[in-house]
Amino acid sequence: MTERLKHIQSMAKRYNALGVVKDETVASIDAAVAARDIPAVRTMTGSEIREVRTRYNMSQAALAMTIGMSVESISKWERNESKPNKAALRxxxxxxxxxLKMFMA
Structure with a gap:
């Protein structure tokens, strides 16, 4: 599918240069091609989440604040009582x- 999408992207750019395809259409196709390079969200077990948190010396409260969730949610994930949503997993x-350096910008 990626090769087909890249072919469509190339065609859209050629037609855009001729004035047949709008800039917005080309931008939309460019965004779809770029999104193909973003890795899928990897699911994690409670122990994997705890391992990541402890590797960076973070308390459950610190992780909760970092990702915008409650301490109770972090605790439940680590005990495998519930699963984080894809945004939190990302x-x-x-x-x-x-x-942690990615949060220091």
């Missing part, structure tokens, strides 16, 4: 991959 995935 942030934990990024923390796991990049460390």
């Amino acid at each position: 942030i934990i995935n990024l923390l796991d991959a990049n460390g």
